Structures are given as structure tokens and as C-alpha cells.
Amino acid sequence: MRVLAVDDVKAALDELCRLLRAAPEVAEVAAAGDALTALRMIEGGQFDAVFLDISMPGMNGLELASLLSKLSKPPVIVFVTAYDGHAVSAYGIGAVDYLLKPVRAERLAATMSRVARMVAPVSPAAAPATPSESVKPDAMPVLPVEADGRIRYVRRTDVEFVEAQGDYVRLHTRSGVHLVRMPISRLLEYWESNGFARVHRGYLVAIDAVRELRSDSVGGMLAHTDVGDVPVSRRHARELRERLLHAAQRGELGGRA
Known part of the structure; x- marks a missing residue:
């Protein structure tokens, strides 16, 4: 999978990228230090999953995830944060998991398995996507x-x-x-x-x-x-x-x- 890590704290971003690169399911990891940069990167290329910090200056992670959910082919969203108070909002937007910092390798492994199940590998000869694959995640139920x-x-x-x-x-x-x-x-x-x-x-x-x-x-x-x-x-x-x-x-x- 091709994944994007987003965090405004460089040390946290570097550590998250290190953990993601070590995951066997991941082929490529890109990094962004803020939500607007991440949005431009996503608009410019296809990512299978985005690992998002929530508390960031300017546009926060929840706002970015809400925008991404409106894409025709939204990436899988995983939140990575030091606080657990946003969990309900995060799942309401459609996140598949909510990781608390510091992220443990074994916890990330379980998340990657869940993400991998949601990212359907599509080859050029594969059949067109079924309607269920294009359903957008619900927004804050x-x-x-x-x-x-x-x-x-x-x-x-x-x-x-x-x-x-x-x-x-x-x-x-x-x-x-x-x-x-x-x-x-x-x-x-x-x-x-x-x-x-x-x-x-x-x-x-x-x-x-x-x-x-x-x-x-x-x-x-x-x-x-x-x-x-x-x-x-x-x-x-x-x-x-x-x-x-x-x-x-x-x-x-x-x-x-």
C-alpha cells in the first residue's frame, strides 16, 4: 500500500513514518507536516491510507478527514493522536481506527491488517468496482x-x-x-x-x-x-x-x- 503520514510535530511524524515503513503491508510512505500540504499531496496522487494527527494548527485532522470523505475514492483514514476525547467524532467521520500516541508496533500491526482488508487490490484486468466499494463513510452520526x-x-x-x-x-x-x-x-x-x-x-x-x-x-x-x-x-x-x-x-x- 501507499500511505501518507500527517503530523505537525516532526519527531512524532518521523517515528510514525519509521513504524509504517516497517509494516509488511506498506510499499511507500509519504509525509506531510500540516493538513493543507497533505491535501495538496492527496489531490496530486493516489494514497491507499492516511494516518492523521488530530490537533494541528490551521485545518485540523478531523476537518481534513471530512474533506477526504467527500472524494470519489477516499483513502482509508486512521487517526493517530495523544488524546482520546475525539474518538467518537473520528469514527463518525469514517475512520477505521484510532491510535493513541506513543504508537506500539503490535497495535499498529493490528491496524494495518484492518486497513489492508479495506484496501481492495485492483489490477488492470480486475472487474469494475461494485457499488458497495464506492460508498462514502458516514459523517458524524x-x-x-x-x-x-x-x-x-x-x-x-x-x-x-x-x-x-x-x-x-x-x-x-x-x-x-x-x-x-x-x-x-x-x-x-x-x-x-x-x-x-x-x-x-x-x-x-x-x-x-x-x-x-x-x-x-x-x-x-x-x-x-x-x-x-x-x-x-x-x-x-x-x-x-x-x-x-x-x-x-x-x-x-x-x-x-
């Missing part, structure tokens, strides 16, 4: 929520609408409201292709959570969900109606009982 010293995990499928609150978002679910540190524009990048629509500058709504559209007291529009009404701006009203119509035609409305 769960979010970690910290409250009272505990971390709980909120599934995207449980969220009926999202409300912006500065640099945070409030996730409205049947079990309650959960506060997460993330701009609403960033969450939209992850969830727009998974059934969420922006209906207002400060709101996202799950299309399959909308029960009906209502008029408010001043002639505006509200999207009614089981956990509350969501304001819909005139700018987004037409798009929402179209998405609701298409969802109804596909039988995707009313799926949340």
Missing part, C-alpha cells in the same frame, strides 16, 4: 455531549432540529435539549447530506421530523416537529417545500414514530 462531568452520545437520528447559540448548537431531541460546542455552519457540512436542511439562519431541521408546515401570527412559516416549531425564513421556504415533497414521494416522511 453521533455527537459527544458533556454535562455535569459526564459524556453522553446523541445520535443524529434522534435530533429533530438544531438551534444556533453562538459558537454552540442546541440539539433538540425527545429526550431533551443538548448543548454542543460547534458552529451551526460546520454541523450543516456534516449533516446536510444526511437529511438535514437549513431553514433559517439559526436553525436546521431533520426533513423526516417535519410533521406539517404552519403559519405563525405574523404570516411567517413554521416547520412543526414533535419537539417544537422551527421558524422557516422566506429565503429557505421554497427549498424546504421541495425537499419535503421529494421525501414524501420516496416514502421517507413520518419515519420517526
